[in-house]
Amino acid sequence: MPINPINESLWPEIFELQSRAYMDIEPESLEVLRDKWLHSPHCCFVFQNEDNKISAYLLAHVWGEETPPKLYQPLCEQNNCSSLFLHDLAVSASLNGSGLGKQMVQRLISIAKQHHYQQIQLVAIQGSVPFWQKMGFIVDKSQLANECYGEGAKVMKQIV
DSSP states (O other): OOEEEOOGGGHHHHHHHHHHHOSSSOOOOHHHHHHHHHHOGGGOEEEEOTTSOEEEEEEEEEEOSSSOOOTTSOOOOOOSOOEEEEEEEEEOGGGTTSSHHHHHHHHHHHHHHHTTOOEEEEEEOTTOHHHHHHTTOEEOTTOOOOGGGOTTOEEEEEEO
16 A cells, blocks of 8 residues: 655645544644644655545654643644654545554554654544554553543553
8 A cells, every 4th residue: 555755735635534534623724734744744644545546644743742732733843852743643434444544553653663752642532542552552541632632532652
């Protein structure tokens, strides 16, 4: 499956997929999504099907704080970051259960190891905790998700 880096021309399709993927929270603006990519392009990629249409994307960025970033806001500059924050993984409904999400997360874990990041943190929403647990993430009971992530959101992490 062709997983490729994000380039500028792909953002309209990424934005459209985000809008279809999230029902429990309001989608973020294109500006805020692009900001994640601009901070850490090496941690952001897409899956393009045989027609070169985006069927999945993953956005992650360096993060130096214990608490997750707030939604709907551009990132502040981060220095000396030893962690990644997996901001967003969206897979088209037509590919649910295909293993594509797992493959994309495994790619991010490999990148984290290559760059010597100590951990990957995320906020699980829309009942996705079981998926993330299968991927090796554990609920971080010391952290609470900001209310902007929606009811039932859980902060999770994986040491790499």
